[in-house]
Amino acid sequence: MKRSLVGPLVLLVLLTACGSGTVPTALPGGEAKPPNPTILLATTTSTQDSGLLDLLVPDFEEKTGYTVKVIAVGTGAALAMGERGDADVLLVHAPAAEMKLVESGDVVDRRRVMHNDFVIVGPAEDPAQVRGMTDAVAALKQIAQAQALFLSRGDDSGTHKKEKALWQEAGVQPAGAWYQESGQGMGATLKIASEKGAYTLTDRGTYLHLRDNLDLVILVEGDDRLQNIYHVMVVNPQKHPGVNAEGARAFADYLTDPQTQKVIGEYGKDRFGQPLFFPDAGQE
Structure with missing residues (x-):
């Protein structure tokens, strides 16, 4: 039992x-x-x-x-x-x-x-002629002077904060038809910039991860100000x-x-x- x-x-x-x-x-x-x-x-x-x-x-x-x-x-x-x-x-x-x-x-x-690091990317045609520049502030001045389309994230992100600081250092208050905001994250902003043929500031990592699907190339890099x-x-x-x-x-x-x-x-x-x-x- x-x-x-x-x-x-x-x-x-x-x-x-x-x-x-x-x-x-x-x-x-x-x-x-x-x-x-x-x-x-x-x-x-x-x-x-x-x-x-x-x-x-x-x-x-x-x-x-x-x-x-x-x-x-x-x-x-x-x-x-x-x-x-x-x-x-x-x-x-x-x-x-x-x-x-x-x-x-x-x-x-x-x-x-x-x-x-951050980089400035844009269309291969590079209408503002900033390719190869290593001074991000000078490059933004040149983009503004050419009134070449620039797409900002406009979302108070770290990337947007960096962009605003660079514009301030350049002495430029970006406004007008050439300056637009996506109000979205980095991936979405890159895709919109690619569709519009616009310049934008991006972190290198996100750009590299998505570049096969973008019509954008790195144009400005190597500035110490762009450390991320x-x-x-x-x-x-x-x-x-x-x-x-x-x-x-x-x-x-x-x-x-x-x-x-x-x-x-x-x-x-x-x-x-x-x-x-x-x-x-x-x-x-």
Whole structure:
């Protein structure tokens, strides 16, 4: 009799445990999944449009058990989400604007992740004759003087902030039929510029990722003003109590981990012959 009861009793115990929901799920390596598994990432469109997040996010999710909900908007909108506490972690590229949130206490643990650069692209015909210029400010002056069509993102993104700073340095207030705004992300703006035969400012990574489908070429590059630096920041849980700070820090740790940094530095080499981003973790 004792022998015949062992099977049913063990089965009953297992069924009870499974039905109670008390048996923790685990990752492939045996670690328990995080108790608060969803992370809201607000980021610039360039990290999405370049394809980088399509590579990194699934790897992070598999390794940690977190699920990342990506909201790809302009950097200005991403920073505003952080300021309101509507995101857990930010990945953005507007250093001066970022520092305002650091100083206000809305974000903490700001870390440099990577960089690439901005370039001015346009039609191969190059009506403003800026091809080969390495002074972005002089190139924009020349585009304005020629009243050659220029398409701005016009969305308060990091790219738009950079463009406005360059126009200001050039002493030009762009306006008129030759200056138009898309109000959209980098990928969409490049496609519209291609259709219109317009010049635009873009990060190199997004352009390279999409160039096979664009009638645009790089015309202006190599200006130190065009460096494009990305930082990750945790939204401050002390100021915004609903934030998943543990998950946010896990994502920041992942981005700055040496193994991930190596992946970032290799991304794009096989397809474009050059990386789309350069790893910067640990740099100021």
